[in-house]
Amino acid sequence: MSEPRGDMPTYPMMPAMPAGDIRTRGDLLDGDYAIVLEKVANKVYLALATRDMTFNGIDVRSQEPVVIKVTEHNATQSARAEAYVIQHASQSPYLPRFVELREKDGKDWLVTRHITGTPLSDLIRMSGPNGMDPVRAARLAMDVLQALKLLHGSSSASFVHRDIKPDNIIVTTETDGWEHAVLIDLETAIDPTRTLDGNIAYTLPWASPEHMNTKFLRWSSDIFSVGVCLYQMVTGRLPFGERGAMENKTMADFLRDRPDNDLVNRLNAVIRKSLNINQRDRYQSADEMLSALEWVLKAEGQHNNDWYGNGHPGIPPGPEPPADPEAVEMEAVLKGICHQYTSKRRFESVAEEVHLRCRSEVFAAFNGSRPLKVFSRCGGRKRFNAWQQKQLDKIAPFDLSNEEKRMLTENSDLMPLAFRAADLIRIARAGAAARVRSLNTLLLGFFLFSTAAVVGLVLFIILLISSS
CATH class of the missing domain: 1.10.510.10 (Transferase(Phosphotransferase) domain 1)
Known part of the structure; x- marks a missing residue:
């Protein structure tokens, strides 16, 4: 925070005063809040609605100035969504202060402290x-x-x-x-x-x-x-x-x-x-x-x-190593699982999610190979599935340690766990890619050998016919 500047006009806070001295234009939420639309004894700044269905008002119980935002209950960008964000980000002088969220008449009403x-x-x-x-x-x-x-x-x-x-x-x-x-x-x-x-x-x-x-x-x-x-x-x-x-x-x-x-x-x-x-x-x-x-x-x-308070120049921060995009994405996935499931269920869900992503890498590698797809369509479906299943069986299990379970339970720094999960996914991807390359080489070799054999047989037959 910095020192106040004289060139910044501020709108004075609404002072606490008896309810009878407040001039209001209507009330909201069963009379708990009053909409303030004009000055009161030259002390309260004119506070009109700042946008559609957002009002400046006063809590008639505590005499605190508030902002009331109302939206449809199922609106995409809603008061309920904002309340969820504020509550999860915690109370801070850098964010609006949450007062209450109330559902009434099919609408969500979010009340926050007025910021002067x-x-x-x-x-x-x-x-x-x-x-x-x-x-x-x-x-x-x-x-x-x-x-x-x-x-x-x-x-x-x-x-x-x-x-x-x-x-x-x-x-x-x-x-x-x-x-x-x-x-x-x-x-x-x-x-x-x-x-x-x-x-x-x-x-x-x-x-x-x-x-x-x-x-x-x-x-x-x-x-x-x-x-x-x-x-x-x-x-x-x-x-x-x-x-x-x-x-x-x-x-x-x-x-x-x-x-x-x-x-x-x-x-x-x-x-x-x-x-x-x-x-x-x-x-x-x-x-x-x-x-x-x-x-x-x-x-x-x-x-x-x-x-x-000192005369020493600062030292520029050293360059940080570039973030691993896959680990960053995986950390976000883990946080999503933490939010969705209870403590017991989230351990299983994390392991299952990592395993599914590893399986997805194997499927992507096999299905992305044109030679393997041609082989499958030409009668080799059973062999294709057997090769793919063998690679799926090679995926290492993702077991959580007690420390990692504690990290998930407490929603602490999940990046170490995300790095380990991302590494396992990369190993599965690399293993599948190597297996697909070897199978492609095998199929190509078989194709070339078969082609050479057919061509050789045809030439042999032609020679026999011409010699006779």
Whole structure:
């Protein structure tokens, strides 16, 4: 969190006051909440509905300001979905505070604490064409990354926000008077390992190239959107224009008109990496980008000791080994199983899932071989099935140790288990591929031998006929 700035207008919190002093325009949920639409004694900011079926109001029982969001019970992007995400990501100053979720009249009603502050989009507009102070921008981006750490690393699911943009970031000074950012509108968040409906949610200028397909969304997709927001904060413009990176693959010149200095160069490097079109070349986690921004600010500390309290330049984080894509995917699968099943059932389900994936590699290898398929169609189906079954029998069992069972039960770091599962799947794939190559060679040799024998027999018959 950073120090409050005088140029940031904030909307005052609704003060606690007797219910009789509150001027409301109707009530919701059996009178527990009142919609506040006008100032009360010049102390409460005018709070109209922020969008369709979202209201600012007050809890008449506790006199706390709230936001009430109502959607159809079965809506794809619903209040219930947002409540699920907030509760699983835990209460945090970087995310909306959950109050309650109530079902009434076939609708879901989500109540969260009202956040007193200013949308980041307004701050960017007020900063003018040259953008805001780079240090302030980096600190606000770090707050958003703190929120993403909670979303991406939830105990029972790994959510991707999908719609990070300045309108969905509120800058507030509610916590101890220090300025920080809060990430809102979580109804678009999904766990991509379990979302198969193809539901798309994004805002074009801030969306990554892979946002068009939920199957390709990863943590790095949110990191890209944070990079766009950070770029916009420090330059006052969008890096890929209004049509975004989906259509315009060329990024505008970063900070072209600003004085060249070490801070800008370091921040430039961080933003460029976060905005890489290639998904694998970006920061792969919120922690990774947080470390890079901490390095930027630590290095600035030699000229700005009030931030880190020392005059020593920071050390840039060393390059991390590239993440194993199969292990990352497998960890997401394991988290999905943890969420679906109870402790006893999930052990069996993990072993079964790994075994099924190994079997799938064998089937893919055999069915992808044209010589084997031709052989099967020409009368060799029984032999083809026997060869395939023999390879399936070679798949090693996936037995969980007591420590791995504990990791699954506690939803702790599942990456070691994911690496072991991915290695077993790779072994099954390599074994099947080697077996298929040997069978292809065998069939090719048999075919060539048969062809040579037939040709030889024909030539022999021709010679016999011609000699007689």
